[in-house]
Amino acid sequence: MIPKKASPAEQPAAHLRLVSDRVGDASGIKLSGVSKTYRTRDGDVPSLRPLDFHINDGEFFVVVGPSGCGKSTLLKLISGLLPPTTGEVLVEGEKVTAPHGNVGIVFQNALLLPWRNILGNVMLPIDMKRLGRDEYLVRAKALLKLVGLEGFEKKLPWQLSGGMQQRASICRALVHDPRIMLMDEPFGALDALTRERMNVELMRIQRETRKTVLLITHSIPEAVFLADRVLVMTERPGAIAAIYDIPLPRPRSLDVMADPVFTELVQRIRKHFFSQGTLD
Numbered sequence: 001m002i003p004k005k006a007s008p009a010e011q012p013a014a015h016l017r018l019v020s021d022r023v024g025d026a027s028g029i030k031l032s033g034v035s036k037t038y039r040t041r042d043g044d045v046p047s048l049r050p051l052d053f054h055i056n057d058g059e060f061f062v063v064v065g066p067s068g069c070g071k072s073t074l075l076k077l078i079s080g081l082l083p084p085t086t087g088e089v090l091v092e093g094e095k096v097t098a099p100h101g102n103v104g105i106v107f108q109n110a111l112l113l114p115w116r117n118i119l120g121n122v123m124l125p126i127d128m129k130r131l132g133r134d135e136y137l138v139r140a141k142a143l144l145k146l147v148g149l150e151g152f153e154k155k156l157p158w159q160l161s162g163g164m165q166q167r168a169s170i171c172r173a174l175v176h177d178p179r180i181m182l183m184d185e186p187f188g189a190l191d192a193l194t195r196e197r198m199n200v201e202l203m204r205i206q207r208e209t210r211k212t213v214l215l216i217t218h219s220i221p222e223a224v225f226l227a228d229r230v231l232v233m234t235e236r237p238g239a240i241a242a243i244y245d246i247p248l249p250r251p252r253s254l255d256v257m258a259d260p261v262f263t264e265l266v267q268r269i270r271k272h273f274f275s276q277g278t279l280d
């Protein structure tokens with residue numbers, strides 16, 4: 001389905017140009033006609049309508065949508081955990097047919113193994129993939145330092161706060177140096193203040209590591225704060241309601257939330273959720 005452009009009546013000010021898609025190349029993530037219908041004993045559950053879009057290499061791309069519209073399904077399709085019903089997903093120009101090493105995934109809860117210390121948890125993908133421990137140990141420690149967890153390597157997960165655990169899970173997703181980070185409501189379980197701090201931290205990590213990030217959130221301000229572009233989904237079966245370009249300069253601090261461009265974008269995206277019945 002072709003992303004919908006804003007009608008003239010809903011056109012924002014010139015500085016809030018709405019883009020349907022940027023021209024993409026073979027790098028990044030490309031979805032062509034990707035749909036998903038779950039086959040269950042009680043019948044078919046159409047979850048995603050055919051989607052076409054491209055996420056550029058190094059882009060911070062955020063997806064917002066109503067509950068149950070297929071956001072997590074989208075993430076599973078890109079990571080290769082689920083096959084699409086129609087269409088194809090290309091990651092770095094390669095068709096995704098199975099779980100692949102090009103992604104690191106962060107879930108809503110840190111999901112650290114309670115019996116492994118923090119360093120051991122970060123090293124889990126390396127141990128599972130049987131990669132060279134010595135080489136990646138250096139990287140794991142450097143990542144922990146990057147997220148402010150230096151000195152906590154030997155602690156067990158319960159000895160850390162929720163925000164610190166989530167930072168460790170981000171390190172775990174990055175330790176094998178994937179090109180892409182997929183994040184499913186990564187800060188949904190955190191209190192508001194910690195969540196804001198984690199957002200600032202995540203942007204910094206993304207800038208330093210130059211990863212392509214696809215993040216799912218229910219928070220529209222969070223989406224606008226973080227993203228280069230925001231994809232708004234319709235209700236299930238999910239389709240693209242619109243894709244917004246976020247022209248706020250980087251680096252961004254929390255002060256950007258007071259910028260009129262920020263508030264206008266938040267309001268425009270919120271309108272999708274308050275129109276009758278469906279998202280658009």
Ligand SMILES: Nc1ncnc2c1ncn2[C@@H]1O[C@H](COP(=O)(O)OP(=O)(O)OP(=O)(O)O)[C@@H](O)[C@H]1O
Pocket residue numbers: 038039040045046047065066067068069070071072073074236
């Ligand atoms: N394994 C499955 N079998 C059948 N239906 C499923 C399965 N997984 C998800 N669904 C259905 O597909 C739809 C999309 O689910 P998904 O988890 O992708 O939505 P979501 O947008 O991530 O939801 P939320 O925002 O509440 O986390 C939902 O209606 C869900 O019930």
